[in-house]
Amino acid sequence: MSKVLVIGAGGVGSVAVHKMAMNPDIFSDIHLASRTVSKCVAIARSVKERTGVTIATYAIDADDVAATTKLIESIGPKLVVNLALPYQDLAIMDACLAAGANYLDTANYEPRDQAKFEYHWQWAYQDKFKAAGLMALLGSGFDPGVTSVFAMWLKKHKLKTIRLLDILDCNGGDHGQAFATNFNPEINIREVTAPARHWENGQFVETPAMGVKQQFDFEGVGPKNMYMMYHEELESLAKFLPELERARFWMTFGDAYIQHLTVLQNVGMTRIDPVTYNGVEIIPLQFLKAVLPEPASLGPTTKGKTNIGDIATGEALDGSGEKTFYIKNICDHEEAYAETGNQAVSYTTGVPAMIGAAMLLTGKWSGEGVFNMEQLDPDPFMDMLNTQGLPWTVEELDGPLSF
Template sequence: MSRVLIVGAGGVSQVVVHKCAQVPEVFSEICLASRTLSKCERIAAQLDRPIRTAQVDADNVAEMVALIRDFKPDLVVNVALPYQDLHIMDACLETGVDYLDTANYEPIDEAKFEYKWQWAYQERFREKGLMALLGSGFDPGVTNVFCAHAQKHHFDEIHQLDIIDCNAGDHGKHFATNFNPEINIREVTARGRYWERGEWVETDPLAWSMSYDFPEGIGPKKCYLMYHEELESLVLNLKGIKRARFWMTFSDNYLKHLEVLGNVGMTRIDPVQYKGCEIVPLQFLKALLPDPASLGPDTKGRTCIGCLMKGVKDGREKQVYVYNICDHQDAYREVQSQAVSYTTGVPAMIGAMMMLTGKWRGEGVFNMEQFDPDPFMEKLNLHGLPWKEVIF
C-alpha cells in the first residue's frame, strides 16, 4: 500500500493515472498535480475511485517541496515536461522521496538529448538512500527492458541493435503530433546520431531511411534514423555492443508539413521579437496545433515498437526481434487516450510498481536495463502491452 504523486496532466499522465487507479493494492492513494488544476480535475472525474488533485508549478522547487511534504508520497512520478526534470529531482532530494520519469532532461533553449545532467545526481541520490528511475516509458523504457531481456535469456553478447518505432495510426488531421508538439518537433528536427564501433556518428536530420516490414499485417513502412536517448545508456550496459541505432516511421504528409514549417522558421526554439513581445516560434506553433490528448477519439490503427538484435550465443550467431503492437482504439476505450500516450503511460505505472513493491531497488540514479527484466516483462502482459518475440 503506497502513496504516489503524479506530476503533469497531459495525455501520458491520463494513462498513468488510470492505470495506477486500476491497481489499488499497490497505489492506495494517488495525488495528481499540474500547473492547471482543471486538467487534473478532468482526469480525476473519469475514474471509478477518488483521487486527490492539486495545483503546482513544477519549475518552482519550493512549491513542489511544499506539496510533497503535505501529501507525503512514497514516490513522485514525473510526467511533466522534460525541462522540469531537474527541478522535480531537486524537490525529491530535499524531501527524501524516490523519483521516476519517462524522458530525459532537456535544456529549454537547446534541443539536446543527454542523460549527463541527470546522471550527475547519482551521488546525491545514493548518499540519501534514494532511487531515481529514468526513462520508464516505452522508448526509452520498454525498449531498454526488451534489450535486458534478450541479454539475459538469448545472448552472450548483443552486437547490433535496431530500435524500430512505427505508428501506423491515422488521426485524420492535416498535421498533428501524437505527443507534446514542442518536444516532438524538437526531437524530429535534431541531427541523427548512432553508435558504431565505439563512437557516435552524426547525420543530418532524417537523412537516412530504410523500409521495414512490420509484423501482424502492418506491412512495410519507411523508417528514418534519429537519435533517441535510450541509446546513450544502452551502449554502456549491453555486453559487446558494436552498433546501435533508432528508427521511426513518418508519413510523407507529416514530413512535408514539417519541412514547410521549418522553412518559414516556425520550428525555431530561439525567441524572436513580434510587436514588442518576445515569442518562441515553436511554442506559438504548439498553441495552434491540436492537443495530443484530444486525438484519441479519432485515431485508428496500431503502433508497433520493438528491438531487432543480432549477436552470439554459445559461439553461434543469433537474431531476436522483441516487439509490442498496440491498437489506438483499444487504448481509447480503456483509458480515453490514443496508443502513443498509452504505450508511454503503462510502462510508467509498471516502473512505479517495480519500485514500490521492491522488485527493483537501488540507491542512486538508474536506467531501466540495469534491473532484472523478468518482473517488468510479466507485468507488461498483464497490464495492456503484451509482447512477442521472434527468434531467427
C-alpha cells in the same frame, strides 16, 4: 499504504493514473498535480467513472522547486512520478531530494534553449540520491524504457552478447488531421529536427536529420518508411552494453508529416530561439504548439496500431553461434482509447511509467542512487507488460537487418 504523486496531466499522465487506479493493491493512494488543475480534475473524473477510485488533485508549477517540495512534503508520497516536460526533470529531482521522496520519469532532461537531450545532467545526481537513501529511475516509458528492458531480457535469456541492435518505432495510427503530433508537439518536433546520431564502433556518428530512410514491413501495420534519428536510450544502452558494435533508432513518418515539417522548418516555425512580434518575445515552436491539436484530443479519432520493438544480433546463450531475435509489442489505438480515454502513443508510455512505479513500490526494483532501466532485472517488468495491456512477442530471424 503505497502513496504516489504524479506530476503532469497530459495524455501520458492520464494513462498512468488510470492504470494505477486499476491496480489498487499496489497504488493505494494516488495524487495528481499539474500547472493546469482543470486537466487534473478532468482525469480524476474519468478515473472515478471508470474505476471508482478517487484521486486528489493539485495545481503546481513544477519549475518552482520550493513549491514542489512543499507539495511533496504535504502529501508524503513514497514515489514522485514525473510525467511533466523534460525541461522540468532537474527541478523535480531537486524537490524529491529536499522532501525525501523517490523519483521516476519517462524522458531525460533537456534544456529549454537547446535541442539536446542527454543523461549526464541526471547521472550527476547519483551521489545526492545515494546519500539521501533514495532511488531515481530514469526513462520508464516505452522508448526509452521498454526498448531497453527488451534488450536486457534478450541479454538475460537469449544472447550472451548483443553486437547489433536496432530499435524500430512505428506508429501506424491515422487521426484524420492534416498535421498533428501524437505527443507534445514541442518535444516531438525538437527531436525530429535534431541531427541523427547512432552508436558505432565505440562512438556516436552524426548524420543530417531525417537523412537516412529505409522501408520496413511492420506486423499489424504494413510497409512504412522509417527514418534513423537519435533517441536517448542509445546513450544508456551503449553505456550498459559495452559489447555493442552498432545501435540505431528508427521511427516511421508518413510523407504528409515530412512535407508539413519541411515547410514549417523552411519558414522558421520550428525555431527555439526567441523572436520579437508586436514588441513581445515569443518562441516560434511554442507558438506552433499552441495552434496544433492537443495530442490528448486525438484519442477519439485515431485508428490503427503501433508496433515498437528491438532487433538484436549476438552470440547465442546456448553456444549455437550468432543469432538474431526480434522482440516487440503491437498496441491498438482504439483499444487503448476504450480502456483509458487516450490513444496508443500515450498508452505505450503511460503503462510503462505505471509499471516502473509498481517495481519501486513493491520492492521488486530497489537501490540507492540514479538508475537506468538496463541496470535492473527485466523479468518482473516484462511480466507486468503482459498483464497490463502491452503484451510482447519474441521470434528468431534469419539474420540482422540488411541495411
